[in-house]
Amino acid sequence: MNTTITSNGLPVLPQAQSSQNGASAQDASSANAKPAASAPATDSVKLTDSARALTQAAQADKSSEVNQQKVDQIRTALANGSYKPDPARIADRLISLNNQISGQ
Numbered sequence: 610m611n612t613t614i615t616s617n618g619l620p621v622l623p624q625a626q627s628s629q630n631g632a633s634a635q636d637a638s639s640a641n642a643k644p645a646a647s648a649p650a651t652d653s654v655k656l657t658d659s660a661r662a663l664t665q666a667a668q669a670d671k672s673s674e675v676n677q678q679k680v681d682q683i684r685t686a687l688a689n690g691s692y693k694p695d696p697a698r699i700a701d702r703l704i705s706l707n708n709q710i711s712g713q
């Protein structure tokens with residue numbers, strides 16, 4: 610049974626063909642192949658906009674620093690029960706985040 614899978618805009622890669630003895634043609638040809646060092650470099654990479662955005666976000670995340678003093682203050686306040694979150698501020702920040710995500 611054959612199942613066809615579409616490429617969804619991606620390049621179609623060659624598939625290995627089966628030979629009579631069950632080994633693939635690629636296996637047979639790889640035994641006679643020249644070393645990779647003599648082959649010219651023709652590979653290339655093309656990043657999508659999503660991949661670029663993720664890369665930029667990861668780089669920005671690495672560059673941000675954590676205010677350890679503030680973290681310690683909040684941790685202590687949580688431990689002793691004196692931390693009082695501001696529900697209105699949390700709601701405003703959630704709405705702002707939702708607007709950023711939805712592009713508004």
